[in-house]
Amino acid sequence: MKTDVGKVDGKENGTQTRKAIKRGIILRTNAIFMVPFILLWGLYVLTHGSSGPGGGFQAGVVLAAGVILYAVVFGLDRAKRDFPIKVMLLIASIGVSIYAWVGLFALFFGGNYLEYGALPIGHEPAESSELGIEMVEIGIGLTVMAIMLSIFYDFAHGRD
């Protein structure tokens, strides 16, 4: 496959090199295989933060990294079509709200703020606490993923 990397030089090579990357067949073929597995790995980390290493924050970053790889290889426009900016902002707000509302619900059911043991979702406080922690982790993951993507979209705008 012919690319025009060799032709460009000087200060203006930024955009043209990126176009060449977009056309690179090795990168594209690799990304087709890698992106689904990165996203799956992110979801695994998100749901297994309570029993293994990782948690919401790491999961959010891994998910964002998967989408960023998609954006870098297939172009920003396509990534923005599949993962729109406005939806990302909504997801970020929802993530923070999940965390804050889980805390507030604990208050309604007679506990302290963020005392997951007081939530009426398990048979005993430890079980409620585990479920509460998992909900909170999902909130963290959503916010981190959405904000990382939003920042990436803003910085990479118009440089596709």
Add this chain to the structure above:
Amino acid sequence: MILAVDILLLAVAILLAVKAIQTKDLIESIILFSGYSFILAVIWFELNSVDVSFTEAAVGAGVSTILLVAVVSLTLRHEEEETKSPIRSYLAILACIVFFAILAVGVPDMPKIGDPNAPHHQHVVPRYIEKSYEETGVENIVTAILANYRGYDTLGEVTVIFTAGISVILLIRRVWE
């Protein structure tokens, strides 16, 4: 904990850090820092702190690298040459030596890694290790501390990330929209 591997890792980390500061090409510097972060992640793993290692690999070596590359695409790629007076660099070297000496005096007094009698293992750590599973129901003590015992701090962190995203939108997206 193999000593030779530790020495090798630390040497590579220092080498990468020094090269990253020296180079005038910002993209090169960012990629060197990415490698530095990855080496640090391996060192954290060697110290048995898997969660920290995971965070370092994902954030330091992964996402922050690509965000910095995106930032450099908004500005110039090469740093400008500046003429520094030699006195300033000598002062910087002197400051580094003094600071290193102070640290070197303190290091022998530090407790050994994993020493159960170390002061920081006497305060709240026994409580977390003994009680965290029955109190919070999660196996990973780090998650139990972050999400339950220190839930307020984590809520604050998420809010900080959210605020950072909103700030970037206000500062940059307003320009191009």
